[in-house]
Amino acid sequence: MSAPLELLSLNHLSFEVKRLEASLAFYRDILGFTEMPRPDLGFPGAWIRNGAACIHLIEKPSLPEPGPTIDPRGNHTAFEVKSAAEVKARLDVAGIPYRANELRGTPITQVFFRDPDGYQIEVADYSVGR
Secondary structure (H helix, E strand, C coil), X not given: CCCCCCCCCCCCEEEXXXXXXXXXXXXXXXXXXXXXXXXXXXXXXXXXXXCCEEEEEEECCCCCCCCCCCCCCCCXXXXXXXXXXXXXXXXXXXXXXXXXXXXXXXXXEEEEEECCCCCEXXXXXXXXXX
């Protein structure tokens, strides 16, 4: 058996989005991402970054409308933040519903919510549990 492939890092996540401008506003205003230069790939989209996290948004207007259910056990992307309370405050101001989970036996609070296209996002301050 050969040695396992050494992965250096996760380069980016890619999300298909129904409304590019709404998704850009969400990731910018709620999670603090900024737009990066993107070459002409022949289709609409955007590259955004916050620290080491990079997301490629690919516009696909034919996507179905997202459902309202927030399910922490479902597929999601998780980001570590300094303050989950700060994210909850931003979500409250923006009128975005979320679900907060207290991890029993730890000081960690996970906050789950959906972006405009229904992708589930989790944020938490995991450093408090270290």
